[in-house]
Amino acid sequence: MNRRAFGACASSGLLLYFFCFANSFVLSTRPRELDRANYLGVPSFSPPPERAEFQAIQPQSAASFIERRRIFPPPTSISEEGDFPENPVGPSVQRAGADDETRSPPEEEQLQAPPRGRLERLRRFVGNMGRRARSRLRRIWTGIKRGAAKVKMGARRAARAVYRKLPRIRRQSKQQPSYRERLLSGEGEEGEASTSASSSEEEFLPALTPEEYSAKYGSGVGKAEERAAAAEPEAVSEVVPNDCLEFLMGVNRYVLNASRRVPELCALWSRFSGTCNISKLRDTDILAGNLAEVLVGAKKLSRRDTSFSAVKLRLALALARAEDRVARAGRETDKACWLARVQQVMKRMTREERELFETILESPMSVARDPLSALAQMGHLMNLVEKDGDSCVEKAKAEVLERERLQDVLMAQRDKLEATLRTRKLTPGEEQEAEELMRDLLLLRNREFCSNEIISIVAQHAKNIKAFIIDFKASENGRRWWKIQIPMKISSIMPIARGSKSVPSHIAKGCRAYEKSKLPRRITEVATFLEWFWEVALQRGDDYQQ
Known part of the structure; x- marks a missing residue:
């Protein structure tokens, strides 16, 4: 009878010791496996819903070893009597909302960080799409600005070319006199005095009498009138010549319409149907009109x-x-x-x-x-x-x-x-x-x-x-x-x-x-x-x- 009771007690004690050892072993080894998984960067697709601390530490894969030891204490914390602490994970891990004043900002960020699951991958994908879209829009905007710069440069060149063709407003000065002053400078002392007075300040000169005008400008004007009279006939006949049809047979309708307005110059209008002297490919219809x-x-x-x-x-x-x-x-x-x-x-x-x-x-x-x-x-x-x-x-x-x-x-x-x-x-x-x-x-x-x-x-x-x-x-x-x-x-x-x-x-x-x-x-x-x-x-x- 005593042997049977001793055997039952011994077997029950061995079972109790084995149960306590196995339980403490499981509790001490589970956080290490989780830490190793986080260290290797393997995401957890289905974290346990009742363990909020796992979710809090999971995104921080690069947490220090001291913090992991503080969060997951070694199995030596188990008492000799086999009693387990109320919080199996450790006293440093607290529930959400408890003792918020003593919590540091990094720990609060770790607890509030989202999990790295499917939702996180979706967020990454959407973020990458946004970055690509922003870079593409940035490139498009850069191209638009370059095109606008080219258009602006072309407009400046065109404006510069037009400006060069505009008449230049020349300032009257002693170093660069105007053309009228250069002409009058050779007429004598009166011309030099008038040019010096006009260059210094503006003044109003009295009108010249016919005798003074002929004495001052008679040489140039008389020469021009003599040459014009010698070159041009006294009476220019505007009768249409009989051979105009021979001259105007090869002209187009635009030149023909222009010739009808001045019909006596039919030989001149025939020149508008040929090749130009300077610009070989120019259309002469506009010139004729x-x-x-x-x-x-x-x-x-x-x-x-x-x-x-x-x-x-x-x-x-x-x-x-x-x-x-x-x-x-x-x-x-x-x-x-x-x-x-x-x-x-x-x-x-x-x-x-x-x-x-x-x-x-x-x-x-x-x-x-x-x-x-x-x-x-x-x-x-x-x-x-x-x-x-x-x-x-x-x-x-x-x-x-x-x-x-x-x-x-x-x-x-x-x-x-x-x-x-x-x-x-x-x-x-x-x-x-x-x-x-x-x-x-x-x-x-x-x-x-x-x-x-x-x-x-x-x-x-x-x-x-x-x-x-x-x-x-x-x-x-x-x-x-x-x-x-x-x-x-x-x-x-x-x-x-x-x-x-x-x-x-x-x-x-x-x-x-x-x-x-x-x-x-x-x-x-x-x-x-x-x-x-x-x-x-x-x-x-x-x-x-x-």
Whole structure:
């Protein structure tokens, strides 16, 4: 009986000891596993709802070892009697709302930190989306600002270009006097006194009597009137010529409408259907319409109107009439001087003459043995050249005379502008425009020297060709001697280069001076009022003999 009771007590004691040891072991090892999981950064997807302290410490994976030991004490805190503390986690961990005054701010942040679960991942995802959206909006806004900066820079450049074209307001000073002061400075002591007084302070001068005016400005104005009277005819006929239909056959409807407003200048309107001299791809319809309005306004002017606008309108009308005469003379020269251009010569050859000419070009040595017989086969072409040779020389001289008259008109209009600058008080814009017009008129006058040089060369070339044909027809008795001289004879009918002695010296010097001057390369470099003359005026170049 005693043995049975002793065995039951021993077994119950062993079971009680085992139970206490197992319980304390489980309680002491569970926080370590949780701490190890937090240290490794493994999130807990389902924390126990009744353990608020686990949720409080879970986001803080980098908590110090001392804090973890304070929150999860070792199992040595178990009493010998096997009693367990009321709070198995530790005395330092308190429930929410208990002893808030003694709690530190880091501990409060740890207790209030949200769990790292699915909701936290969703928050991270939404936060990343927000950051990406903000960076994308920032890049878009940066691109918008760059584009606005480029647009602003382009607007500044355009405004700067427009500002450069505006008339410059020049201040009157002793170092840089105005154009009127420069002109009056050469008139004598009175001019110097007036310029010094006008530069120092503004004053009102009394009106000059006709005698004083003629004594002071008589030289310049008289010269301008004399040149204008010599250049322009006394009575300009406005009767429509009979050959206008021939000039206006190739023009478009816009130029045709402009020609109906000023029909007597049909040769001038025909120039608006070709290629421009400076800007090769420019449409001349707008230029024709603007010029027609200017010419109509110039015809309506009264003789008493001496304003700067009236001077410009009369200038345009005078240049238009002079250029119309030049264009008409140039058309006559083109018809008569076909023998100086290779393409026109080929058009007037017969089929046999063209075949012989092509054979000579392919193998010149084939006719070297008997060149006279080859030339004799071109008798038809020689007769045409001999017939039109004198006509070409006459028409070329007539064109040179018309161009010289155009030069006189250009210089007369320049003198009128100079007299207007002397006698009238213009605004800074009008003064600058007048200076530009005077500069362009001088350049246009010198440009006519180069055209006269080409026409003089064409006339001399026609003379040489006719002399060659006459000499060939007269060589029936001396064919052998003429055959020996054939190289020199053929060289005499070759095209003449520029700078030849056949050109008058004053024409050659004027053309060289024009080529050495500062020539306009773009239409924006010339005066706006004379754009039509720069573009459509008949100009002879080196390609005329092709």
